[in-house]
Amino acid sequence: MALTRKKFLIAKIESTYGTDPSPVGGSDAVQVTNLEVTPIESDNVQAASYQGFLGNSTRGTLVANKRVSVTFDVELSGSGTAGTAPAFGPLLKSCGLSETTSAGVSVTYAPVSSSFSSATIYCFYDGTRHKITGARGTVSFNLTAGQFAVASFQFIGIYNAPDDTALSGSFTVANQAAAIEVNDTNVTTATFHGVTSSRIESFDMALNNELLYKETASNKEVLITNRAPGGTAVIEAPAVGTTDFFAKAVASATGSTSLVLGATAGNIVTLNAAQTDITGCSYADTNGVIALSMPYLALATTAGNNEASLVFT
Numbered sequence: 001m002a003l004t005r006k007k008f009l010i011a012k013i014e015s016t017y018g019t020d021p022s023p024v025g026g027s028d029a030v031q032v033t034n035l036e037v038t039p040i041e042s043d044n045v046q047a048a049s050y051q052g053f054l055g056n057s058t059r060g061t062l063v064a065n066k067r068v069s070v071t072f073d074v075e076l077s078g079s080g081t082a083g084t085a086p087a088f089g090p091l092l093k094s095c096g097l098s099e100t101t102s103a104g105v106s107v108t109y110a111p112v113s114s115s116f117s118s119a120t121i122y123c124f125y126d127g128t129r130h131k132i133t134g135a136r137g138t139v140s141f142n143l144t145a146g147q148f149a150v151a152s153f154q155f156i157g158i159y160n161a162p163d164d165t166a167l168s169g170s171f172t173v174a175n176q177a178a179a180i181e182v183n184d185t186n187v188t189t190a191t192f193h194g195v196t197s198s199r200i201e202s203f204d205m206a207l208n209n210e211l212l213y214k215e216t217a218s219n220k221e222v223l224i225t226n227r228a229p230g231g232t233a234v235i236e237a238p239a240v241g242t243t244d245f246f247a248k249a250v251a252s253a254t255g256s257t258s259l260v261l262g263a264t265a266g267n268i269v270t271l272n273a274a275q276t277d278i279t280g281c282s283y284a285d286t287n288g289v290i291a292l293s294m295p296y297l298a299l300a301t302t303a304g305n306n307e308a309s310l311v312f313t
Helices: 089-093 245-250
Strands: 007-013 033-046 061-075 097-102 106-111 119-125 128-144 150-158 187-192 200-206 210-215 220-226 230-236 255-261 269-278 282-286 289-298 309-312
Touching: 007 033, 007 089, 033 119, 061 128, 061 210, 089 097, 089 106, 089 119, 089 128, 089 150, 119 150, 128 210, 128 220, 150 210, 150 220, 187 200, 200 269, 230 282, 245 269, 245 289
Parallel strands: none
Antiparallel strands: 007 119, 033 061, 061 150, 097 106, 106 309, 119 128, 128 150, 128 200, 187 255, 200 230, 210 220, 230 289, 255 269, 269 289, 269 309, 282 289
């Protein structure tokens, strides 16, 4: 009997696309929740030949373009040491982000438009190993008051037959500090569209990468073909005379957004979107308090690749 609670994940960056770098439990473990693997996704093709009677073709079904998808959540926290990448750094890089380290100070992740990294991910389901090579994905970040901040990942990778290969080494998570609650103490900066000290109920930001599994006669690869970063901010409604978010929504001007979570070096996480473009504004209710729900896009400047950044300090 296989148990749901006995699922776990390890991941490592590939030096060559699609080539397994053999991640191990001691250095490549990532603490995740809500881990779900779709072991086989495919495009099924049936022969269309006539056979003298009705029904499915006796030639069977071709299971084409086999790939694997996996989704999971990671508590959004630092490594515990300033200037050291978190355990889930390889996963962030495989979502179309660069990794820039300032020794002893910070690790910054920012979008790229070429030279995308990829990872091999091992998902263990209580004795069954799903090996996913060439994995690339997308990620969203969610900060909701009274909850742990979370990064939610979605990956597609190359299909490898599941096996019963045991984990190499023990599952020991390093460089993944304790989760941080989103509250008034831990959120040290909260600026949305240039308005500081906004009473933010929740804030999410998604890369919204477009993923394509492409297989030809001589190659198979997961491609990141585009992205459209954005999300939604839910804020206690201020008096219009104090801040008119309705006017901001109908205007074409952008504003700076920055949320800083945590105050202890090594476990401070900052989300930035310097060119936030509010695309709508509607009322919401949070336990009897009127709030504004505002979808937004994170825009780049003409320099590109600077819509958003995730910084660990």
